[in-house]
Amino acid sequence: MADLLRVENLCKSYPAGGPPWDRRRVMALDGISLSVQRGKTLGLVGESGSGKSTLGRCVLGLTEASGGQVIFDGTPVQGLTGRALSDFRRRVQPVFQDPFGSLDPRWPVGRSVREALDCFRIGTAATRDGQVLDLFNRVGLDPALACRFPSALSGGQRQRVAIAAALASEPELIIADEPVSALDMSVQAQILNLFMDLQADLGVASLFITHDLGVVNHVSDDIAVLSRGKLVELGQTDQVMRHPSHAYTRSLLAANPTLVKGEPHAHRTD
Amino acid sequence: MSVLSFTSVSVRFGGNTPAVNGVSLEVKPGEIFGIVGESGSGKSTLANAVMGLLPGTAQVAGSIAVNGREVLGLDEPSLRQIRGAEVAMIFQDASASLDPTWSVGDQIAETIRAHGPVRSAEAKARAIALMEEVGIPDAPRRYSDVPHRFSGGMRQRIVIAAAVANNPKLLIADEPTTALDVTLQAQVLALIDRLRRSHGTTVLLITHDLGVVAQVCDRVGVMYGGKLLEVASASDLFARPSHPYTRALLAANPAGAPRGSRLPVIPSEWSVESLPAAEASNG
Amino acid sequence: MSRLRSTNAMILAGLAVLALLGVIAVAAPWIAPYDPEALDVMGVMGPPSLAHPFGLDVLGRDVLSRVLYSLRVSLLVSISAVAVATLLAVPLGLLAGYFGRWVDTAISRALDMMLVLPAMLMAITLIAILGPGSAVATLAIAMIYLPILARVMRTSTLVVTGLDYVAGSRARGASHLRVLVSHVAPNALGPVVVQASVLSAFALQLEAGLSFLGLGTQPPTPSLGGMLADGRDVLIQAPWVEIFPGLAIVIAVLAFTLLGEGLRRVFDPRGVAE
Numbered sequence: 001m002a003d004l005l006r007v008e009n010l011c012k013s014y015p016a017g018g019p020p021w022d023r024r025r026v027m028a029l030d031g032i033s034l035s036v037q038r039g040k041t042l043g044l045v046g047e048s049g050s051g052k053s054t055l056g057r058c059v060l061g062l063t064e065a066s067g068g069q070v071i072f073d074g075t076p077v078q079g080l081t082g083r084a085l086s087d088f089r090r091r092v093q094p095v096f097q098d099p100f101g102s103l104d105p106r107w108p109v110g111r112s113v114r115e116a117l118d119c120f121r122i123g124t125a126a127t128r129d130g131q132v133l134d135l136f137n138r139v140g141l142d143p144a145l146a147c148r149f150p151s152a153l154s155g156g157q158r159q160r161v162a163i164a165a166a167l168a169s170e171p172e173l174i175i176a177d178e179p180v181s182a183l184d185m186s187v188q189a190q191i192l193n194l195f196m197d198l199q200a201d202l203g204v205a206s207l208f209i210t211h212d213l214g215v216v217n218h219v220s221d222d223i224a225v226l227s228r229g230k231l232v233e234l235g236q237t238d239q240v241m242r243h244p245s246h247a248y249t250r251s252l253l254a255a256n257p258t259l260v261k262g263e264p265h266a267h268r269t270d
Numbered sequence: 271m272s273v274l275s276f277t278s279v280s281v282r283f284g285g286n287t288p289a290v291n292g293v294s295l296e297v298k299p300g301e302i303f304g305i306v307g308e309s310g311s312g313k314s315t316l317a318n319a320v321m322g323l324l325p326g327t328a329q330v331a332g333s334i335a336v337n338g339r340e341v342l343g344l345d346e347p348s349l350r351q352i353r354g355a356e357v358a359m360i361f362q363d364a365s366a367s368l369d370p371t372w373s374v375g376d377q378i379a380e381t382i383r384a385h386g387p388v389r390s391a392e393a394k395a396r397a398i399a400l401m402e403e404v405g406i407p408d409a410p411r412r413y414s415d416v417p418h419r420f421s422g423g424m425r426q427r428i429v430i431a432a433a434v435a436n437n438p439k440l441l442i443a444d445e446p447t448t449a450l451d452v453t454l455q456a457q458v459l460a461l462i463d464r465l466r467r468s469h470g471t472t473v474l475l476i477t478h479d480l481g482v483v484a485q486v487c488d489r490v491g492v493m494y495g496g497k498l499l500e501v502a503s504a505s506d507l508f509a510r511p512s513h514p515y516t517r518a519l520l521a522a523n524p525a526g527a528p529r530g531s532r533l534p535v536i537p538s539e540w541s542v543e544s545l546p547a548a549e550a551s552n553g
Numbered sequence: 554m555s556r557l558r559s560t561n562a563m564i565l566a567g568l569a570v571l572a573l574l575g576v577i578a579v580a581a582p583w584i585a586p587y588d589p590e591a592l593d594v595m596g597v598m599g600p601p602s603l604a605h606p607f608g609l610d611v612l613g614r615d616v617l618s619r620v621l622y623s624l625r626v627s628l629l630v631s632i633s634a635v636a637v638a639t640l641l642a643v644p645l646g647l648l649a650g651y652f653g654r655w656v657d658t659a660i661s662r663a664l665d666m667m668l669v670l671p672a673m674l675m676a677i678t679l680i681a682i683l684g685p686g687s688a689v690a691t692l693a694i695a696m697i698y699l700p701i702l703a704r705v706m707r708t709s710t711l712v713v714t715g716l717d718y719v720a721g722s723r724a725r726g727a728s729h730l731r732v733l734v735s736h737v738a739p740n741a742l743g744p745v746v747v748q749a750s751v752l753s754a755f756a757l758q759l760e761a762g763l764s765f766l767g768l769g770t771q772p773p774t775p776s777l778g779g780m781l782a783d784g785r786d787v788l789i790q791a792p793w794v795e796i797f798p799g800l801a802i803v804i805a806v807l808a809f810t811l812l813g814e815g816l817r818r819v820f821d822p823r824g825v826a827e
Contacts, residue, residue: 092724101718103721104735106739162721169726184309185308185522186542197532214524214525218533255452
């Protein structure tokens with residue numbers, strides 16, 4: 001099957017202190033190569049500072065990489081301009097962690113969903129309001145909420161709005177950066193279900209970035225493990241969870257709490 | 271005698287719905303008692319009530335006894351005496367509990383000297399010993415480092431060292447590992463477990479994370495909408511949850527479900543989203 | 554709750570006093586009992602009386618009329634100076650904070666160079682070049698506050714630019730201009746509004762200071778600073794010449810400060826959370 005997204009030897013470094021003539025650089029991403037197939041989910045796991053969010057932002061073109069390539073549907077993304085860039089943006093959409101920060105507090109949430117329709121000129125001005133309501137239905141939200149402000153919505157409702165906004169342009173790939181980490185367990189389950197339903201119905205591929213091994217195990221076809229900017233493990237979910245090859249993955253799995261008191265972790269390999 | 275007992279404790283913040291609603295509970299000496307709940311369950315409000323840390327608008331009813339002594343209605347000087355010496359508290363954000371301009375060692379020593387006449391050299395020696403005990407490498411040298419020179423996990427260890435400095439009978443830990451990565455979380459939980467064994471401290475651990483409960487708690491209370499729904503030993507809770515909410519919460523955890531399956535969703539009467547918004551704010 | 558109420562009270566009180574002063578300033582020609590420049594040689598330094606409630610100054614001019622007319626100039630200069638500074642500072646701070654990199658470096662360094670000059674020195678230099686007068690004073694004050702306001706705008710822009718809804722809007726196909734105008738600017742403007750209202754108080758004082766030194770509003774046009782300068786020699790014999798324009802300055806500054814502090818509490822999340 002063809003790769004929808006291919007990341008080749010991606011690097012990103014930041015200047016980190018030191019005098020101007022001896023500026024040291026921190027490697028946030030150090031030669032990452034991975035790919036996401038059409039309709040599949042790649043789970044990207046790592047702890048804070050591993051570079052997993054930076055990778056997501058590089059793929060979205062929100063952060064410029066210092067080296068390597070991001071190739072979407074056969075076309076390198078760097079250097080895209082005008083129509084081609086707009087077309088890429090339409091096909092790749094983000095969903096962020098913080099449902100408080102991902103919606104403009106001064107806009108009614110329906111307007112945030114409509115923004116993509118306006119910017120990508122999807123439909124006509126007259127049909128867009130109807131499309132917004134369809135999107136609200138699609139993510140299981142009461143369309144009456146469209147005229148509310150984010151502050152009047154619960155965390156789960158806000159995350160549904162953010163997903164509706166991402167779906168507006170009918171993307172082929174969703175970059176989901178910790179989409180359920182800020183949510184309560186009961187709400188998290190609903191949002192994960194919504195994700196899986198959408199994937200089944202619409203065939204959207206996703207790069208699912210998270211620190212939570214339980215979540216990533218549940219939703220991913222493949223898993224990539226990032227540690228300090230390096231890709232330490234990449235493979236099918238079962239393979240990685242049952243027989244992790246890298247010591248870091250093993251320590252991550254060992255530290256992950258399970259719900260069975262006193263028994264060793266089901267996936268632990270000693 | 272229990273170290274901490276709640277008898278029909280209710281807390282109201284003006285509104286009609288109480289944040290904590292008739293909670294009765296006994297915490298036994300030396301155990302780690304987990305209180306687990308989602309947003310708006312009242313778990314943090316309950317913890318803050320013990321320390322007298324609720325805002326002035328809160329109306330508290332019932333009785334909270336620490337070592338058999340009633341703490342509700344105590345004046346500020348008596349409360350201060352209890353805080354630190356008998357009850358210590360740690361929070362989610364370690365850097366917020368530490369003064370960024372003071373060395374971490376001095377902050378621990380300060381806590382030691384605040385509750386009894388101790389010479390400064392002795393306080394310093396005890397502070398270093400505590401830092402070693404919580405696993406700060408090279409403690410004597412790092413005594414004079416300021417908090418930002420430590421990682422998040424190390425800062426939480428220092429906060430724990432300061433909290434147990436005066437051998438409190440009771441340690442209240444409000445989401446102590448929520449801000450930490452899983453590997454650090456496991457280490458800090460192991461540290462809390464080790465300290466309660468060596469110091470004989472009773473721990474009240476507030477968390478939203480059933481995984482944390484499974485890792486260290488002896489007994490657990492499940493809270494929803496201000497009410498204590500069930501109390502059970504940790505192993506019983508996971509093996510034989512008796513309350514429908516607990517069962518739903520456990521089922522909603524993706525770690526236990528087959529890959530890609532739809533997760534059972536908590537029935538709407540037990541959903542966080544059906545709680546009144548005003549109360550759903552204590553994280 | 555009580556804090557929120559007192560915040561609203563501060564804003565309302567500030568606005569009410571400023572509105573009153575504004576009405577007085579606009580209506581000065583109609584409500585002033587005398588021509589502010591008319592001399593009454595017989596009544597020089599006459600004390601407050603029914604005919605002249607604030608007394609007469611060293612040249613026998615009615616102090617009340619002069620204070621009313623002075624307010625016109627002082628409010629006009631201070632408000633327009635801050636308005637000019639804000640209008641220039643908002644786009645500069647927005648561009649610097651949003652685009653970063655060399656845009657930020659260029660704008661920030663230029664602002665730093667304006668900031669290193671002491672305020673009064675800069676005003677005096679500008680006036681030395683362009684000659685004294687209210688218009689030049691306005692420009693000088695605007696130049697002093699421009700870098701301060703631009704920095705505030707840059708900082709709040711940096712914060713808003715880092716938020717996910719800005720990244721999300723970019724990903725949803727919005728152009729830089731669209732993101733700036735519809736998301737970043739409206740959400741980043743709060744602190745600048747607060748700062749501008751606080752600075753208006755200082756601008757009023759600065760205008761008075763410049764006029765006191767003879768560098769601002771030129772006689773015979775009355776100004777609060779100029780009146781203070783006139784009265785300082787006769788402070789003992791005729792204190793009313795000094796006291797009433799002084800009081801006018803205090804009231805106007807207090808009103809601006811109340812408004813600014815009230816707005817600060819509204820926009821500062823820590824203030825609201827308490």
